[in-house]
Amino acid sequence: MSLVKFDIKQLVRQNVLRLKPYSSARDEYVSDGSKMIFLDANENPYESGVNRYPDPQQRNLKAVLAAQKGVTTENILLGNGSDEVLDLLFRAFCEPKVDNIITLPPTYGMYKVLANMNNIDEREVLLTDSFQPDVIKILGSADSNTKFIFLCSPNNPTGNSFSEEDIIKILSGFNGLVVIDEAYIDFSTSKSWLKRIKEYPNLVVTQTLSKAYGLAGIRLGICYASEEVISILNTIKPPYNVNELTQQKALERVLNQDQVALEVSKILEERDKLAKVLSTIPFVKQVYESDANFILIKVDDANMRYKQLLERGIVVRNRSTQPLCENTLRFTVGTADENKRLIEVLKQL
Numbered sequence: 001m002s003l004v005k006f007d008i009k010q011l012v013r014q015n016v017l018r019l020k021p022y023s024s025a026r027d028e029y030v031s032d033g034s035k036m037i038f039l040d041a042n043e044n045p046y047e048s049g050v051n052r053y054p055d056p057q058q059r060n061l062k063a064v065l066a067a068q069k070g071v072t073t074e075n076i077l078l079g080n081g082s083d084e085v086l087d088l089l090f091r092a093f094c095e096p097k098v099d100n101i102i103t104l105p106p107t108y109g110m111y112k113v114l115a116n117m118n119n120i121d122e123r124e125v126l127l128t129d130s131f132q133p134d135v136i137k138i139l140g141s142a143d144s145n146t147k148f149i150f151l152c153s154p155n156n157p158t159g160n161s162f163s164e165e166d167i168i169k170i171l172s173g174f175n176g177l178v179v180i181d182e183a184y185i186d187f188s189t190s191k192s193w194l195k196r197i198k199e200y201p202n203l204v205v206t207q208t209l210s211k212a213y214g215l216a217g218i219r220l221g222i223c224y225a226s227e228e229v230i231s232i233l234n235t236i237k238p239p240y241n242v243n244e245l246t247q248q249k250a251l252e253r254v255l256n257q258d259q260v261a262l263e264v265s266k267i268l269e270e271r272d273k274l275a276k277v278l279s280t281i282p283f284v285k286q287v288y289e290s291d292a293n294f295i296l297i298k299v300d301d302a303n304m305r306y307k308q309l310l311e312r313g314i315v316v317r318n319r320s321t322q323p324l325c326e327n328t329l330r331f332t333v334g335t336a337d338e339n340k341r342l343i344e345v346l347k348q349l
């Protein structure tokens with residue numbers, strides 16, 4: 001249970017609180033295949049599969065997600081990738097030049113980019129040496145203008161999940177929203193936090209179809225939170241932010257959980273194989289434990305190794321400029337053939 005008083009009306013930007021959402025034609029009536037004649041949205045009436053505007057509330061997709069995740073459709077907001085979902089959070093809650101947010105480097109770069117884009121001060125509290133949140137420093141850095149603390153778990157680029165105990169301390173000790181980015185949750189041995197949005201009114205969980213679900217190209221990000229938070233985001237969301245093709249593809253995929261699970265299990269098997277071999281490569285100094293679909297390693301000279309791999313046709317991510325990540329490379333787990341080739345090349349270097 002929350003120890004501090006949480007008041008959503010205090011948190012949201014005052015101009016957003018006063019907003020009336022734009023009501024689009026498709027908000028009033030959605031085509032359900034019945035014999036209604038739609039002459040309300042100035043669309044071209046000739047059927048192409050996508051001649052009609054998409055459902056602005058993505059009802060079909062949300063209904064399936066809600067049933068699968070054990071929440072209601074009022075707990076879900078969908079966006080054009082997590083990037084849009086996170087940007088909507090900033091625009092709803094963070095007053096430019098006044099408010100601030102806290103991130104925990106080394107972590108996903110988008111939080112900082114979005115803070116800068118929205119003219120919001122970004123406060124950084126480094127993870128500990130074991131890549132866990134430094135709870136005391138985090139809570140000590142928050143003030144009455146701190147709107148979000150971003151927790152990425154499993155964390156990109158380190159690959160580990162954050163301790164449940166630490167996350168509870170942050171949720172309980174902070175008055176603003178705790179945004180847990182679960183882009184890699186489907187690869188993780190830890191449980192998702194989305195089951196606990198009822199317990200913590202300040203908890204926001206974001207997920208995506210870009211990683212385990214294999215749909216990075218369609219751009220579908222998901223936000224799970226209290227009805228209060230979601231209804232605020234709905235007032236500022238562009239009406240047709242998730243296009244028809246994306247809704248169709250996403251629906252098809254979330255209904256095919258067996259295929260997703262099969263691919264995830266293959267990736268995890270490959271990851272563990274890859275981690276073992278990596279630890280035998282002489283210039284690899286450390287292989288960090290991963291709870292995701294990538295592996296971070298420390299090497300002798302990351303810039304040199306990065307270039308050597310590139311020259312042999314393998315593109316990885318050099319994370320050396322990130323704090324605590326000196327001389328590190330991040331490998332996404334590929335197919336069995338791709339990983340085999342990676343290992344061959346690493347052994348030759």
Ligand SMILES: *Cc1c(COP(=O)(O)O)cnc(C)c1O
Pocket residue numbers: 080081082083084108152156181183207208209210211216219220221
């Ligand atoms: C890849 C990734 C995402 C995904 O973003 P989309 O915009 O949904 O593709 C989000 N958060 C983290 C930490 C990621 O690594």
